[in-house]
Amino acid sequence: MVHKVRGVVVRAKDAPATIETILVPDPGPGEALVDILTCGVCHTDLHYKQGAINDEFPFLLGHEATGVVSAVGDDVTTVAPGDRVILNWRAVCGECRACRRGEPQYCFDTRNATQKMTLEDGTELTPALGIGAFAEKTLVAAGQCTKVDPAADAAAVGLLGCGIMAGIGASINTGNVSLGDSVAVIGCGGVGIAAIAGARLAGATTIIAVDIDDRKLELARGLGATHVVNSRETDPVEAIRSLTGSFGADVVIDAVGRPETYKQAFYARDLAGTVVLVGVPNPEMTLELPLLDVFGRGGSLKSSWYGDCLPSRDFPMLVDHYLQGTLDLEAFVTERIGLDQVEEAFDKMHDGTVLRSVVEL
CATH class of the missing domain: 3.90.180.10 (Medium-chain alcohol dehydrogenases, catalytic domain)
Incomplete structure (x- = not known):
């Protein structure tokens, strides 16, 4: 039929x-x-x-x-x-x-x-x-x-x-955010704000939202951001460092996917910290970083595809969190x-x- x-x-x-x-x-x-x-x-x-x-x-x-x-x-x-x-x-x-x-x-x-x-x-x-x-x-x-x-x-x-799982998964699955971590998220569209919600769910205690739009930053605050940074007005790398004892965040998530935001994420993380790229770049974009900085700062540079999710595992778990009022x-x-x-x-x-x-x- x-x-x-x-x-x-x-x-x-x-x-x-x-x-x-x-x-x-x-x-x-x-x-x-x-x-x-x-x-x-x-x-x-x-x-x-x-x-x-x-x-x-x-x-x-x-x-x-x-x-x-x-x-x-x-x-x-x-x-x-x-x-x-x-x-x-x-x-x-x-x-x-x-x-x-x-x-x-x-x-x-x-x-x-x-x-x-x-x-x-x-x-x-x-x-x-x-x-x-x-x-x-x-x-x-x-x-x-x-x-x-x-x-x-x-x-x-x-x-x-799709998008909300990508953001939550970027925090929980790819970034391995854990209790007490500091997290910064650059870009507060749907995926970025979902990454903030995921960081809160994972138990991060300092969650920094970065965007150029104050409306999005307020939404981010409502879904778990403890601090907000308007990067049109303030250098986001310096702001993230000042909010994390001058060290940088344990995990920085780039939910924009542009060379300039990726560099911000790279330099805003703590030594041996983690950068997660979940924003999707276009095919023409290229990235240039001093190789010595990549070596010297250590840590992990990761890409997150669909939040590294396994739907059969993650969807029911997150629906349960939603029904319990924690997401x-x-x-x-x-x-x-x-x-x-x-x-x-x-x-x-x-x-x-x-x-x-x-x-x-």
Whole structure:
């Protein structure tokens, strides 16, 4: 059976996102059909729209999603119809060299649905991050579904599917923030503020938020920052050092992804401290650092891809924190919108006036 549903599609580079009728097949082996409840509007969707990911248009946008499984392939045992799930783009294979050495969070062969969703004329769609959740239904690999407690607000916990998990994981998984640590986060968009929330969750006692926008700094303070620095007015390296006994922070997270912010992170950390890059640079950017400084300062320089998360481990744990009141995921939901407001949400993203717009279906 083929299901006709509405979905948000972009047909060409920088073309407007439009609502189209898409055809979604029933699940085959290893696949799951999911009725979408909510989906966050993420910068990655904007990058797809701009052609910055690849040129495999048309794209079916959306990936930060919560849904309910409506059908599964005959061989699927991990989820069943009726399960509330968060979708992820790290369906681990269990067989690659990373999985075999017990590090599935670095899986080199993550899985997506084999069958294609299409437009009515048969044109195959490329789903964003293998998900395509700005739609009433989507088809994914069963491993992309992580079962979670249905008591949680779908709009809030669905954000764990990408950006919020990336930030929290940058602190907890990649940065290994622990009790009593000092942490600085450069860039207070959704990912950066999530890194701040993750640092608080991990027990950091000094959490410094750095941005050029006072509105974002106030949001950061509300989600765990103990100090804020407007780097338009103050040198952030000197400010971070002054707030950490002149030593620098134990962990500094660059949630911007530019050479200048990375250098700030590098020099704002303590000796033998850790730098985590979670902001995504563009392909033209290069970095120059004195090699003697890299050697002499010691420590770790890390990149965080999806917060080094393992969805089956991390999503339920973070949903439990949300239900217990120790992680305020609802604070990341700036507005709840319909499918026909996605293009408008992209405009608001440019303005920096939202953490997340969330589509509710």
